[in-house]
Amino acid sequence: MTAINLKKSAVWLPETFEDSAYIAEQSGIPREVIEKKMGIIKKCRAPKDCHPSQMAINAAKMVLEGEDPNSIDLVIWTGSEYKDYHVWSAGIFVQRELGLKKAWAFDMAARCSSNVVGLKIAKSMMMADPKINKVLLCGGHRTGDLVNYKDETSRFLYNLSDGGAAMLIEKGEEEHNPILESSIITDGDFSLDVIIPGGGTKNRSRDGLGKFDTYLTCPDIVGMRERLADRSIENFLSVIKESAQASMNKPIDYLSLLHMKKSAHDMILDGLELKQEQSIYLDHYGHFGAPDQVLSLGLAERRGLLKKGDHISLASAGIGYTWSAISLRWDGPTFNQNALNSFES
Numbered sequence: 001m002t003a004i005n006l007k008k009s010a011v012w013l014p015e016t017f018e019d020s021a022y023i024a025e026q027s028g029i030p031r032e033v034i035e036k037k038m039g040i041i042k043k044c045r046a047p048k049d050c051h052p053s054q055m056a057i058n059a060a061k062m063v064l065e066g067e068d069p070n071s072i073d074l075v076i077w078t079g080s081e082y083k084d085y086h087v088w089s090a091g092i093f094v095q096r097e098l099g100l101k102k103a104w105a106f107d108m109a110a111r112c113s114s115n116v117v118g119l120k121i122a123k124s125m126m127m128a129d130p131k132i133n134k135v136l137l138c139g140g141h142r143t144g145d146l147v148n149y150k151d152e153t154s155r156f157l158y159n160l161s162d163g164g165a166a167m168l169i170e171k172g173e174e175e176h177n178p179i180l181e182s183s184i185i186t187d188g189d190f191s192l193d194v195i196i197p198g199g200g201t202k203n204r205s206r207d208g209l210g211k212f213d214t215y216l217t218c219p220d221i222v223g224m225r226e227r228l229a230d231r232s233i234e235n236f237l238s239v240i241k242e243s244a245q246a247s248m249n250k251p252i253d254y255l256s257l258l259h260m261k262k263s264a265h266d267m268i269l270d271g272l273e274l275k276q277e278q279s280i281y282l283d284h285y286g287h288f289g290a291p292d293q294v295l296s297l298g299l300a301e302r303r304g305l306l307k308k309g310d311h312i313s314l315a316s317a318g319i320g321y322t323w324s325a326i327s328l329r330w331d332g333p334t335f336n337q338n339a340l341n342s343f344e345s
Helices: 020-027 031-036 052-063 090-097 114-128 152-157 221-247 262-271 292-302
Strands: 003-012 017-019 042-044 074-077 104-107 134-142 162-172 179-186 254-257 310-318 322-330
Touching: 003 052, 003 114, 003 179, 003 292, 017 020, 020 031, 052 090, 052 134, 052 162, 074 090, 074 114, 090 104, 090 134, 114 134, 114 162, 114 179, 114 292, 114 310, 114 322, 162 292, 179 221, 221 262, 221 310, 221 322, 254 262, 254 292, 292 310
Parallel strands: 074 104, 074 134, 254 310
Antiparallel strands: 003 162, 017 042, 134 162, 179 322, 310 322
């Protein structure tokens, strides 16, 4: 039987950050609200000269330690669409910088669900193509640049932070951290709810942009909230349960979840009948986008929360909206802990 396994994973985190006091000063929102309601004690922010491609390369180097560069068959960019340059293939650049000369590369995007969707795509491609045996998924994010603390409609985006993530997927005859089944829901009713007004074909940069046209904003925040209230938690629970039930004949042991406001995080845990210790709330990191699940899994390994045979669910949501989840069986450590040694004592 062919197995598709998660062999290694890593995140790269900048040492610089913005804390709740800074965000309170910039936004005018009380610090207590930012910490207790928004769930932001601090969030990672990269130096201005550190770009998404470099964050991806930093994380990828950790998962490629000890690997033959010529053994990598495919590189999938699962990072931000906000990259070093507009209309640019970041994955091909990363492939070159890592010296993966026998691989080919492409960029994929599902916003903050890119890693979960990327795992599904990688598994499907590996099962279908006998020439693809090792796949590197990697990406960098500095979406903290897109946050306008003066924009009240985008308060739910104040947690956006910077960092990189990478995962090495390997095909084999034996299962070890096998990637199991997935579930995805998309809903186009939200497709225009969160946008960057300037820079696309509708409002071109060359025609001149306003001061805030290059930040994320929500044109219809009231309507979006009303629609999300009816669907978001329900869709989250739906994809997690569907993928989990199709994957293992046992309940979820650990939920690797993106950062969101604490009340929503707790509603998902309650809906799955999970205890607080069966997930990690990322209030000291922020919301990177796709890397959240990799970081959460790595922290769980570091803190000794996992045991052999555990059922792990990686779950996320991406603006647009995309709700996604994929399960894996945890058979042993995958995470390069060096990334956290200087960040978490």
